[in-house]
């Protein structure tokens with residue numbers, strides 16, 4: 716599993732002092748961006764020369780609120796690699812307690828926005844990652 720620490724900052728919180736859910740979606744995207752850069756060595760700024768990886772589907776369970784100052788750990792695990800798509804699970808935990816679990820599917824698209832097979836180097840690295848070899 717790929718892990719990313721994320722402290723809950725003032726900018727993430729609503730007037731009730733808990734994380735406002737759109738900020739969670741930004742944290743999720745930050746974790747996906749870090750995973751592409753660190754594990755696949757294919758950062759978004761390079762992906763965008765040839766296309767992009769928009770999210771086709773996402774479902775999230777918010778299990779417990781997070782508060783300003785909480786030290787979250789976001790964990791990403793690939794569940795399924797398709798021809799053009801990738802489905803991952805992501806969790807956020809704090810002191811062992813679950814804050815959210817999400818399952819999302821990204822699709823690799825070309826510059827016209829159409830689904831395109833994953834390039835071979837990325838596919839190989841994702842397959843290694845799924846076997847726990849990266």
Ligand SMILES: CC(C)(COP(=O)(O)OP(=O)(O)OC[C@H]1O[C@@H](n2cnc3c(N)ncnc32)[C@H](O)[C@@H]1OP(=O)(O)O)[C@@H](O)C(=O)NCCC(=O)NCCSC(=O)c1cc(O)c2ccccc2c1O
Pocket residue numbers: 744759767768769770771772796797798799800801820822824828829830
């Ligand atoms: C995403 C689409 C381009 C898919 O096109 P289409 O619907 O025509 O897909 P196909 O039927 O050809 O299937 C291709 C492939 O996708 C899988 N799939 C499609 N729909 C789903 C679904 N609902 N759930 C799960 N899987 C799905 C399908 O099984 C096929 O898989 P294979 O592996 O077998 O090939 C099109 O739908 C589209 O453009 N949707 C809108 C996307 C969007 O606007 N998303 C929200 C905002 S954008 C966004 O979130 C985002 C944008 C970026 O530029 C990013 C860049 C970098 C990182 C993240 C980004 C990001 O999150």
